[in-house]
Amino acid sequence: MSITAIILTALVVGAVGIIVGFLLVTAGEKFKVEVDEKEVAIRAELPGNNCGGCGFPGCDGLAAAIAKGEAPANGCPVGGAPVAAKISALLGEEASDVKRMVAFVRCSGDCDTALDKCNYVGIKDCRAAAVVPGRGAKQCVKGCKGFGSCVTACKFDAIHVVNGIAVVDSTKCVGCGKCAATCPNGLIVMIPEDAQYVVQCNSQDKGKAVKEACSAGCIGCTLCTKQCEFGAITMNGNVAVIDQEKCQACGKCAEKCPSKIIRRRENKQE
Amino acid sequence: MKLATFKGGVHPDDGKRFTKDKPVQTYLPKGELVFPLSQHIGAPAKPVVQKKDTVLMGQLIAEAGGFVSANIVSSVSGTVKAIEPRVTVSGAKVDAIVIENDGNYTPIEGLGQYRDYTKMSKQEILDAVKEAGIVGLGGAGFPTHVKLMPKNPDAIDHIIVNGAECEPYLTSDYRMMIENPEQIVSGLKVMLQLFDNAKGVIAVEANKPMGIQNLQELVKNEPRIEVVPLKTKYPQGAERNLIYAVTGRKINSTKLPADAGCIVDNIDTVIAIHMAVCEKTPLMRRIVTVTGNGINEPKNYNVKIGTSFAELAEASGGLKEGVKKVIAGGPMMGMSIPSLDVPIVKTSSALTCLMQDDVERFEETACIRCGRCVQVCPSNIVPQKLIEAAMKYDTTAFAALGGMECCECGSCTFACPARRPLTQAFRQMRQAVMAERRKKG
Secondary structure, eight states, X not given: OOHHHHHHHHHHHHHHHHXXXXXXXXXXXXXXXXXOHHHHHHHHHSOOOOOXXXXXXXXXXXXXXXXXXXXXXXXXXXXXXHHHHHHHHHHTOOOOOOOOEEEEEOOXXXXXXXXXXXOOOSOSOHHHHTTSTTSSSBSOTTSOOOSOHHHHHOSSSOEEEEXXXXXXXXXXXXXXXXXXXXXTTOOEEEEETTXXXXXXXXXXXXXXXXXXXXXXXXXXOOHHHHHOSSSOEEEEXXXXXXXXXXXXXXXXXXXXXXXXXXXXXXXXXX | OOXXXXXXXXXXXXXXXXXXXXXXXXXXXXXXXXXXSOOSSSSOOEEOOOTTOEEOBTOEEEEOOSSSOOOEEOSSXXXXXXXXXXXXXXXXXXXXXXXXXXXXXXXXXXXXXXXXXXXXXXXXXXXXXXXTTOBOTTTTOXXXXXXXXXXXXXXXXXXXXXXXXOSTTOOHHHHHHHHOHXXXXXXXXXXXXXXXXXXXXXXXXXXXXXXXXXXXXXXXXXXXXXXXXXXXXXXXXXXXXXXXXXXXXOOOTTSOXXXXXEEEEEHHXXXXXXXXXXXXXXXXXXXXXXXXXXXXXXXXXXXETTOBHXXXXXXXXXXXXXXXXXXXXXXTTOEXXXXXXXXXXXXXXEEEEEEHHXXXXXXXXXXXXXOHHHHHOTTOOOHHHHHHHHHTTOHHHHHHTTGGGOOOOOHHHHHOTTOOOHHHHHHHHHHHHHHHHHHHO
């Protein structure tokens, strides 16, 4: 092999490298995308799960929106107060109060308490069962179907089907609200993490119909509303609703509830 | 002779042997009658009576709650017992007027009065149909007066009377062709009076030779009416398939039959039009087939709307021991009901009672890509691709693959050798897509 061929090759490759490098540098300068430094900083503070719970396309989307002022500093439900405080600091705002929210399933009709009206043999998915006449096997059409569409929707392994109903693990729940959006019965609601007492039923049926369908259902007796000294319990149709802002966690409602569906939240026991 | 038909379709056991030779019996209700306010497509009707009011047979009890909506008329005389939510065939609780039957059937003044339709103006005929609360009795329940008022009436050149009755087990339309063919022809003539450029077509599946013969005999001297025999195939009676079979015109989900110059009405609806216009009788009754292996005496009934299915089952000798599935409607399009305590509404065509053998289930297995679902689909879509989108809950892909063209006829599920639950998945996705579109506005 002649030495000139080696030198020539090295020169040609070297020259091409220099030319391409020069082109890339000019192109990089010319087509530079202006990045808002604020946006990058905010993005760095966000959790990065890309769960979509904020309503924006992933954490990048939310960061851009916050930087533009289209979303509040506490827009990330997953990050909660610490993240909101950091972002507020970045924006030079005063940190706003953020309550951590968790999902809560408003049904306690499990395999032992809720009765079935028929055999359901279709697709094992709550949303598919909801389009069938009768909305699945349970006699209570408003109840949890237990096929776990919410379990599939949860990216944080925080909701599971236990004994026929969905149960939220508050320690893992980040409050993104995906399960609530998936549930065809609208059973899952977001409540403050420190909520003590909850009504675990969503049936709008009258007392007699509820009793025939499920032994753990709100019969609309209104005893709890009379017990509450703080006016925190109201009736929404035939089902009691606790206003967590007013609730002082005295527990009198839970004591009086004949169907025992006003409960102290299990995850709050420790 | 080559029979008119469409591409695709299936041939399930027609089950019509149970009731096709049983004359229609009139059944008079014993207990209370329930009239759900929403038994048609469109806005629910608004009640015009109150609790404890006395009502007469043929009296208006709820009026149309919007443009696409229909009146509801009491089918008996008696007292209004309650206006409260009641369970309907769909399993949901719907506000309903409950009337306690006094057993006298006292008619309202003028009921049954003869009217000569040839002397009535178009508007008078439309008003009569609207007042009578007529909706499509084939199953969809679209208000008939809305259907009879297309944007451009002169463009309508076909009025098709749907006598296909392709749904297995059902024989109500067939019995009407044998017992009341004059009323069918009369009802069609009333409709032809509304549309000057139209010709009337009575389309009947070829498995009803007696019906075809009767109707052909009657329309011999009617230049504007013809009887078209159709190939026996499910879903021949679906609106789009019927229009294609009769006229060769294709429409998709974004179009109405009127866009193809057609108006399609079921046999029983046409009879209801005849009764409303010529006999001044609003829609108070319908023909219901009680049939299947699971009932002791299968029969056809002329029933007052509002009667409970339980009463009808009792009149047919009750359900057999070990009945496995009870369906309001036919086995392909009907809705299975967990309790017989639901009222017969305007769209209830049958009560099909099936035994274990009829509904034997087989384990669902993986798709073997045989393509049978594609062969049988009357809407020319690919169910095998659609179910993949449905399993991922991908509404965009579902709509892009033409999922909204699905008419939920169930042919693909019937034909699938792997027993995949195709139709249920499609219904779910169609509703999800429609909900998304409503949200976007």
